[in-house]
Amino acid sequence: MSRLGQLVSYDDCKECRLCCWFTKYELWETPVITDIKRAFIKEKYPETQFVSREQGGSLFVMKETAAADKKYSDIADDIVFDCPMLDKTGCKLGQEKPFECSIWPYRIMSQEDKLLISVSTLCKPMCENSLEKVISHLKSGLAKEISDYAKTNPGIIKEYNDGYPILMYI
Ligand code: SF4
Structure with missing residues (x-):
């Protein structure tokens, strides 16, 4: 669920997905996952890997991807990091996406x-x-x-x- 209301359309989000992949400089931006959300994701997608944060919560282990897709054409890096919840149709978590993703x-x-x-x-x-x-x-x-x-x-x-x-x- 997005909390952006009328400010950004569902279609714009679905088309763009810019907030779901990261360059190495943007890894600090990846969403913090609560323990409850982590358990939910692990049950649904057992292959998902996380790292626990000392300060609480977890981060996804991102998928290193060659920046060959044209959606990455504006960046200079050869490697980008896709969120493991991102697939061809968008976020696999839908309404259950992490809070930070819902407000980005x-x-x-x-x-x-x-x-x-x-x-x-x-x-x-x-x-x-x-x-x-x-x-x-x-x-x-x-x-x-x-x-x-x-x-x-x-x-x-x-x-x-x-x-x-x-x-x-x-
Ligand atoms: S959890 Fe979903 S919305 Fe959040 S970064 Fe990953 S794919 Fe994007």
Whole structure:
């Protein structure tokens, strides 16, 4: 389930899947999987491999892939890393995708002692919305949902990265 509402269409997400593969510089972006979600995925897809994080939760072991597919044509690296849940029709987890995936391109980040919500400008359909519309969407309940989720799953809070425009402090 995506929590982006009207901001990005289902078809845009299905077509793009940019948030489901990573260059080596973007591996810090891979979603943190809760223990409950990990057990669910392991039961459904037993071949899936994870690494446990010291701070709690797990990460997927990504699939190293030669960047031959044309969807990778804009990048300079020879190797990319696909999420193991990604198949030809999109995310195999559907409505059960990790929370972070359901809010991407929003990110919750920490900057010194403050928490903020930022947005990745890699998501082109998202960037076609006005700033006012994006902020209004966050204020309509999603910002609180992200903040509440992060309280019990702090692993989703990334250190602030300069490339991410800040939308609001929470
Ligand atoms: S879990 Fe699904 S939505 Fe999240 S990165 Fe993997 S394929 Fe994409």
